[in-house]
Amino acid sequence: MSHLRYSRLMAVDRDHVLRTAAALLTRKSTATMDEVAKAAGISRATLHRHFAGRDALVRALESLGIAECEAALDAARLDEGSASEAVRRLVSEIQPAAGLLAFLYGESQLWEAGQDAGWQRLDARMGALFVRGQQAGEFRIDLTPVWLTEALYGLIASCAWAMHDGRVAPKDFTHMVAELLLGGALRREES
Amino acid sequence: MSHLRYSRLMAVDRDHVLRTAAALLTRKSTATMDEVAKAAGISRATLHRHFAGRDALVRALESLGIAECEAALDAARLDEGSASEAVRRLVSEIQPAAGLLAFLYGESQLWEAGQDAGWQRLDARMGALFVRGQQAGEFRIDLTPVWLTEALYGLIASCAWAMHDGRVAPKDFTHMVAELLLGGALRREES
DNA sequence: CGCAGGTGAGACATTGATGTCTCATTGTGG
DNA sequence: CCACAATGAGACATCAATGTCTCACCTGCG
Known part of the structure; x- marks a missing residue:
C-alpha cells in the first residue's frame, strides 16, 4: 500500500515538475536548476531528488x-x-x-x-x-x-x-x- | 603610416578569426573561447585582445x-x-x-x-x-x-x-x- | 503520542569557463 | 643592431552553476 501511494505521488509531482520546467525552458532555454525549481514551486534539493542533474531533467523532457x-x-x-x-x-x-x-x-x-x-x-x-x-x-x-x-x-x-x-x-x-x-x-x- | 599598417593587419587577423570562429560555432555552438582560439590558430590571450569577451565575439559574429x-x-x-x-x-x-x-x-x-x-x-x-x-x-x-x-x-x-x-x-x-x-x-x- | 518519509533551507566543495595579468619570445621596421 | 609591438604561454582570481551533504521541520499514519 505504502508503495502504491508513494509511486502515485511521485508520478504526479514528477509530471507537474516536468510541465513547468518545459514551460520555463521554452521561454528561457538557459534557465538554471534553481530557476526551474522555483518555477515548479519546490526547492533545488527536491528537484535534485527527482532528477539526478540537469542532463537527467533534459532527457526527461x-x-x-x-x-x-x-x-x-x-x-x-x-x-x-x-x-x-x-x-x-x-x-x-x-x-x-x-x-x-x-x-x-x-x-x-x-x-x-x-x-x-x-x-x-x-x-x-x-x-x-x-x-x-x-x-x-x-x-x-x-x-x-x-x-x-x-x-x-x-x-x-x-x-x-x-x-x-x-x-x-x-x-x-x-x-x-x-x-x-x-x-x-x-x-x-x-x- | 604605422597607424595604417596597424589597422590593416588587425583587420586581416580579425576577419580570419571571425570566419574560423563562425565555422566552429556553426558546428558546436557551445565552443569555448579556448576552442575558438585554437581553431583560429591563436592563443586565448590574443583572442581576448581582439574581442573583449565571448559576448563581444558573438556580437561581432x-x-x-x-x-x-x-x-x-x-x-x-x-x-x-x-x-x-x-x-x-x-x-x-x-x-x-x-x-x-x-x-x-x-x-x-x-x-x-x-x-x-x-x-x-x-x-x-x-x-x-x-x-x-x-x-x-x-x-x-x-x-x-x-x-x-x-x-x-x-x-x-x-x-x-x-x-x-x-x-x-x-x-x-x-x-x-x-x-x-x-x-x-x-x-x-x-x- | 511518536516516528518515518518527504521536504526546504542552506552550507560546502567542485568544476568549468572567463577575464586579467605577467613575462619571455618573436619578427619587423627604422 | 635596436626598439617596439604583437604574440604565446601560463599563472591567477573570479564567478556561476552544479552536485552533495546536513539538519530542522512538518505532516500523515500507525
Missing part, C-alpha cells in the same frame, strides 16, 4: 516531448484520408507541444543528432506520411521525405518562437505551418 | 552575419523580375552564410529578439519582397510577410543543420529551401 509527439501522431490518424489532410491534422494536434519541441529542437543541435531511438521512430512515421503522399501523386517528388520531415520540425519551432515574440498569433499556428509546408508561398491558379 | 545577409540581399536584386525568382536568387546567394545564420538564429532565441537595428533592416527588406509578391498576385495573402520572413530564416537554419548531419546534400540547399518555401510539398497540377 525529451521523453515527454517524444511521448507528446507520438500521441499527436496517433491522434492525427496519418493513414486516413489524403496525405494533405493528415499533415493538417498532425500540425493541429502537435501545436500544444510546439513550445517544448522548439526547445528540444534547439537543444538537439548540441547532442549527436539522430542517435535517439525515440526520435528515429518519430522521423520514420513522419517520413512514411510524406512517402505516402508522394506515392499517391499528391506530393512532389523533388523534395525528399527526410527534408520535408526536417522542414516540418523547423517550421514548428520557428512558428513557436515567432508566437513567443508576438509575431504570429497562436490561433494562426496550424494554418501558417501547415499551409506553408503544403502549399508554399505561391498562389494556386487552380484553387 | 552577428555583425558579420548581418553584413553577409545584406550582401546577399544586394546581390539577389530583389526588385528585379518576379518575386519568385528573386526568392530563388536570394536563397542561392545566402547559402554561404547559412551555417553562420543557423548559429545566430539559435542564439537569437536567448536575446531580446527583434531589438537589433541590423536585423530589423534585414527583416524589412525581406518582408518588402514578400509584400511585392503578394501585391503582384504572385504570392498568397493568407500567409503574412512576417511569417514568410520567419519561415525563410527557419528553413535556412533547418537545412544548414540537416546538411551538417548529412541528411541533405549541400548542392540541394537552394532547391530544397526555395522550392519548399515557394511551392510547398504539394504537386502543382498546372506545371
Whole structure:
C-alpha cells in the first residue's frame, strides 16, 4: 500500500515538475536548476531528488516531448484520408507541444543528432506520411521525405518562437505551418 | 603610416578569426573561447585582445552575419523580375552564410529578439519582397510577410543543420529551401 | 503520542569557463 | 643592431552553476 501511494505521488509531482520546467525552458532555454525549481514551486534539493542533474531533467523532457509527439501522431490518424489532410491534422494536434519541441529542437543541435531511438521512430512515421503522399501523386517528388520531415520540425519551432515574440498569433499556428509546408508561398491558379 | 599598417593587419587577423570562429560555432555552438582560439590558430590571450569577451565575439559574429545577409540581399536584386525568382536568387546567394545564420538564429532565441537595428533592416527588406509578391498576385495573402520572413530564416537554419548531419546534400540547399518555401510539398497540377 | 518519509533551507566543495595579468619570445621596421 | 609591438604561454582570481551533504521541520499514519 505504502508503495502504491508513494509511486502515485511521485508520478504526479514528477509530471507537474516536468510541465513547468518545459514551460520555463521554452521561454528561457538557459534557465538554471534553481530557476526551474522555483518555477515548479519546490526547492533545488527536491528537484535534485527527482532528477539526478540537469542532463537527467533534459532527457526527461525529451521523453515527454517524444511521448507528446507520438500521441499527436496517433491522434492525427496519418493513414486516413489524403496525405494533405493528415499533415493538417498532425500540425493541429502537435501545436500544444510546439513550445517544448522548439526547445528540444534547439537543444538537439548540441547532442549527436539522430542517435535517439525515440526520435528515429518519430522521423520514420513522419517520413512514411510524406512517402505516402508522394506515392499517391499528391506530393512532389523533388523534395525528399527526410527534408520535408526536417522542414516540418523547423517550421514548428520557428512558428513557436515567432508566437513567443508576438509575431504570429497562436490561433494562426496550424494554418501558417501547415499551409506553408503544403502549399508554399505561391498562389494556386487552380484553387 | 604605422597607424595604417596597424589597422590593416588587425583587420586581416580579425576577419580570419571571425570566419574560423563562425565555422566552429556553426558546428558546436557551445565552443569555448579556448576552442575558438585554437581553431583560429591563436592563443586565448590574443583572442581576448581582439574581442573583449565571448559576448563581444558573438556580437561581432552577428555583425558579420548581418553584413553577409545584406550582401546577399544586394546581390539577389530583389526588385528585379518576379518575386519568385528573386526568392530563388536570394536563397542561392545566402547559402554561404547559412551555417553562420543557423548559429545566430539559435542564439537569437536567448536575446531580446527583434531589438537589433541590423536585423530589423534585414527583416524589412525581406518582408518588402514578400509584400511585392503578394501585391503582384504572385504570392498568397493568407500567409503574412512576417511569417514568410520567419519561415525563410527557419528553413535556412533547418537545412544548414540537416546538411551538417548529412541528411541533405549541400548542392540541394537552394532547391530544397526555395522550392519548399515557394511551392510547398504539394504537386502543382498546372506545371 | 511518536516516528518515518518527504521536504526546504542552506552550507560546502567542485568544476568549468572567463577575464586579467605577467613575462619571455618573436619578427619587423627604422 | 635596436626598439617596439604583437604574440604565446601560463599563472591567477573570479564567478556561476552544479552536485552533495546536513539538519530542522512538518505532516500523515500507525
